Amino acid sequence: MLLPVKWLRDYVDIDASTKEISEKITDTGSHVESIEDRSVGLSNVVVGKILKIENHPNADKLVICTIDTGDEELTIVTGAKNVFEGAIVPVAKVGAKLAKGMEIKDSELRGVASHGMLCSLGELGLDSSVIAKEYRNGIYIFPEGTEIGQDAIKALDLDSEIIEFEITPNRPDCLSIIGMARETAATFDIKLKEPEIKFQEEDTNIKEVFNDVKIETSNCRRFYSKAIRNVKIEESPLWMQNYLMAAGVRPTNNIVDITNFVMLEYGQPLHAYDLDKIETKEILVRMAKEGEELLTLDNQKRKLKNTDIVISDGKEAIGLAGVMGGFDTEVTENTVNVLLEGANFDQDLIRDTARRLQLRSEASAKFEKGIDPNIAKIGVDRAAQLIKDFEAGEVLSGCIDAYEDRAEEKVIKLRPEKVNKLIGFEISPQEMVDLLERLEIKSKIEGDHIVSIVPTFRLDLSIEEDLIEEIARIYGYHNIEPKPLEGTVTVGGRSALRNLEIRIKESLFTLGFNELITFSFVGDSNFDKLNLKKDNKLRDAVRIINPLGDEFSVMRTTLISNLLENLSYNEHRDNNNVAAFEFGNTFKPENGDLPSEEKKLSLGFYDIGDFYYLKEAVREIFWKIGIKDLEFKRANVEFLHPGRSAEVYYNGVSYGVFGEVHPNVLKNFDMKKRAFVGELLVERLLDFAIPNYIYKELPKYPATKRDLAFILDEDVDSYSIEKIVKKNAKDLLEKYEVFDVYTGEGIDDGMKSLAFSVIFRANDRTLKDEEVNEIIEKIIEDITKDLSGKLRE
Template sequence: MLLPVQWLENYVKIDKPVKDIADELSLTGSHVESITEPADGLSGVVVGCITKIDTHPDADKLVICQVDLGDETVQIVTGAKNVFEGAVVPVATHGAHLAGGVVIKRGKLRGVESNGMLCSLEELGFETSVIPKEARDGIYIFQEGVRVGEDALKALGMDAAVIEFEITPNRPDCLSIIGMARETGATFDTDIVVPEPTMKDEVGAIEDYFKGITIETDNCPRFFGKVLTDVTIEPSPQWMQNYLMSAGVRPINNIVDLTNFVMLEYGQPLHAYDLDDLTTGEIVVRQGRAGETLKTLDGEVRELEVGDVVITDGKRPIGLAGVMGGFDSEVKPTTKTVLLEGANFKKDAVRKTSKRLDLRSEASARFEKGVSPQTAKTAVLRVAQLAESIGAAKVVAGSFDEGGYAPEDKVVTLRTERANKLIGRTFTTEELAHILNRLDIPTDVEGTVISAHIPPFRLDLDIEEDLIEEVARIYGYHNITPRPLEGNVTVGGRSQERNLEFRAKSVLLARGLNEFMTYSFVSPKNFDKLALPAEHHLRASVKIINPLGEEYSIMRTTLVSNMLSVLAANIHNGNEKVGGFEFGNTFIPNGKTLPEEYTKLAIGYYDLGDFYFLKDTIGTLLWQLGLDHFEVKRAEVSYLHPGKSAEIFVEGMSLGVFGEVHPQVLENYDIKKAVYVAELDFYKLVSRAKTNYTFKPIAKFPSVKRDLAFVIDERVSAGDLEQVARDNAGALLETFEIFDIYRSEAIGKGKKSVAFSMVFRSPEKTLVDDEINPVVEAITQAMKATFDAQLRA
């Protein structure tokens, strides 16, 4: 934000050096980027009037000008094509210093004496981006109101400094001269004067020129329109051009310059339409339609989308709301009737359109941060007032105000005690109220409580702490004595869930696995790669509204696809014996605004071990979390190999599945070796985990071991055998371990032989055969009765 100090002084008078102003504003929160003195290093340039022009006798492209400097007339030879008798121009006299260190001296051009140089704005140090088009390739011609003989740098407003501020996104009101005047007035505790737009005379009725405004979208809270007639398009007055150029805006013509001037003054973007170009004589604000196009003021043809807000004349788009006006309805030299637009558009809609089209403008920069709808009317009336005062047009009586905007009386309460506690200094209630009043925030005081009426232009003030921050910054943080922090000290620590996660990680790392971390955004194609059935519950996913691409368009419902992608990448990179795990959230839609989140643990590897290595890893993990008894059952999972997949249960609750990946799924991931994966619901596991370990002394008495082998049906699982054994052994059975599984035609088709060891121990005495044999017999009979198992000799 460029703030010309000369312009600022129209609203607030500060009799201090510019550096002091900048320093004080920085201390109250307005960060100063730089201070520029446009006239620094320039001298010897005065305003002159060309009284006579003669042709050069020896050069067709040069002319000889007699230039009146007020106290003398000098002869200057120039090659500029835009000079004419009567033109008032900046003249660099003998000894003048110009931009770039150029020094002007008397001399001769093709044999004719020349006592100076007629100057362009670029030679005086202006950026080409702010120089009027008609002055870019020639000498600058002053407008009326400039006196011959005066300092040309002063006539161009270059004698006043320009302060550049960094405006934070939460303070869009400061993207205006009046907004910075408020900050300056609050900083120096002085009054500011804000212009009150009034018209001296209005003609006709607006209904005779314009049919009205229709708003068909919620993205336009307000649209205020007023008409100017008998418009004369010409250059703006010199003072206005000076202000615009010093603020970084290029002058165009009086009507367009007025809208830019008031935009900079109030922070409200404005637009002027040539009313004769509106084919229906009305304005309709609506959402864009597919297939529509608009040629914007920069000459580019833009393709519109449904998300864009457009201004139309009822038939065709004539403006891109909040971003840029249309080329076909712009103000032209032939324009006689103008519709002034002061509208308000929702910042999200403007931001999306501006970003999509990569089209940034002064208007979009303001609307994206937020503009109060209340300013729309005031700014339009201010343009009408100025148009009348400079003779650019007559103002038509009446206006159209659509959108149903009504000012809201937002009141925020501020407690003196609370403010003093947070700031760390003792203020009286009256002092607090005075500081808020300095910021143009009206207050009511009752005891030690202040009711602050938030003005519409302060969109950033919502809660008590916002007001406390305002008080602190205006008072000055540098004026507040630092104090040590006060409060109760609490001991920090991790939650039980995090502690168990860290314990689980240590187990998995000790098993030779690495921790993986992957994105929560995945592709819907992952479901097909996992061969999930069409109606599988994992296919119900949360879709991203603005995805980076199809590959990241949904939230994951399982970690298995991510795990397989990581393992596939390692295989393709030639990495051997890779295994890893990931703790990550999955997201399941539930019909509400936010999905349900479930923390899962995924394990995966290749070339590290087989199915039983994975089972043993899970068993070790569970044991470390205090779960020494779990049940494993055969599972049917689409992405796991049939017969080599299992589901794990604790106390009847399923924790997840594990096994070898199905060959078809491996092919989908372009993997040509066996891969094993597991996915466990970690917080189900946590709900059963034990954190209060109890330790037992080493057993004093020896154990007794018995081995048994049974021929059973192929479908009976080892877990079922263990369960029957424990149910019939009582407390004496210490461990149960299967050590052999044998299949042969000799034992029958569909049969298998399972051999297992059982270790028995008593904490009170040494067991003898008479005590163990009945237990073993009970287990044997239970196996026969339950599974029709045949004991092998």
């Protein structure tokens, strides 16, 4: 926010430099971004009056002006088209310095001597965005009555510095000159001088020219209006134009300038309607109809949604509430009668409308942060006063004020002992009251408490701690003496889940995996790319109200799509042997306000192994947790190959799936290489995790290894064989591993050859061949009988 210091001093009698003001107000919590002195580099520019204009004898596009500068007359040649005899203009004398390092010297233009230059506002350093349209491409013309010969820099207030503040979102009351003046007054402990709003009204009542205002939606809290007749549309006084330009607003005409001035002054956006163009002579505030169109002030047709608030005449929309007025009721140079509006709208809807239509305005920027509805009347009455002071119109008596849900002052009880405990030093209850009173928070001591009445413009104050913060910052954080921290010391540590993550990560790092961190936001297209059916529970996702785009519109329910996006990204950049994993939260909607979260682990690779390599990685993860007795069943998951995927169980409960990615899914992710992925519900395994490992001495006795191969139906999974091996080998089994699966020549259709190795070892003796052979014979017998397997010789 831009705060012209000259404007600030209108409300605060303060004997301090701009730098001192900035330093002091920073000490009480307001963040100063910069201080701008617009007069730096400008000199020797005065206010002059054009006495005579003659045509240039040697150039059709140039004229010769005789200028009265108060102490002398100058001859200046110019090509400006908007000059005229009697115009009061800024004159740069010889030796003057202007913006961008320009220096004025005596010159001769097509044979005629020129002793200076007439200036535009741009040449005096003003940005084009704050220059009135009629002066953007020409010489600036001062209003009639401007004193001749005075310093033009002072006449334009360019010698008045501007402080730029960063206003935090919780302090919308500071988005106004009065708001920052109130902060300044509190900082320096001086009284704020608000404008005294008094003006003479006409005998004619507003009800005689305007019928009524009705509010149909709860999203409009207040609509206050007054009527002005016999309006004279002309330029604003120079002082008001200077204030507006210094605050970053372009002057337009007196009526529009007054509404903008009050918006900057009090933070209350106002709007002026051409009253004669409101045919029904009534206002209806309602929600827009879906697809309804409105021509806004910028002459653009806007298509509205039913979440937009509109101002209508009872028939058609004539304004987009809180954002921009309608073109058809715009105040123009032909306007005679005006209706002034000061209203209060739902801040969230205003923000959504402005963002959707890409129609950010000064008004929407203020409404979307929250405004006290009680300021609406003050703003309109202040505008009416200025119109009367400028003799720009006649203010009719009375008003129309639609205001049912009135904002009331909040009462907060404050405990002085808690104040001193939190801020860390002792001040008396009376000092606390005095500090709060400086912020216009009426307070008094009642027994052991301080009772404070919070004004309605302080939307950010609602609890005791808020007032404690106000006391501390106005007292000055820099005045608080530092003290050692007090309190019990606790030993920090990682959570059990975090420790489990670290153990699993270490294991995956040793297997050649790299860690990923991806966004929690995805799009519906991710579910389509995974070939998920319409009724798949993973499609039941939490939707973002204000997404950055379609690809970030929902919160992820699985990590697999993020993992495959990453694998695809690496494949397209010719990276080989890629393996990656991610620990991340997934989300699903709940009946309450917040979605439920669950931490999952995804892992995947290409080029470094097959299904069984991934299976062993899964085993390793569970081993790190402390779980060895796993069960594997064929998985039925849309994004995995139906014959090369598995679901992992422990104690009869599923804890994840893994396998080769379905070919169709690979195409969806534009991958050509075979990829293998898995997703595990590691958070649910926390209850089974061992706190640490128990190490045993290396075995003393040798192991015995046997390799077997069977012809089996292709639907028989390897885990069925593993269960038979475990049942017969019992404690003597050290390792079971599948090392080959073959189909093709020599193997009947629908059958496969599965080869595996079995390692036996006893802890207390050397195993004999007879003992091992007996176990092998039982394994062969059970596989033959239970799985219809045939041993390959």
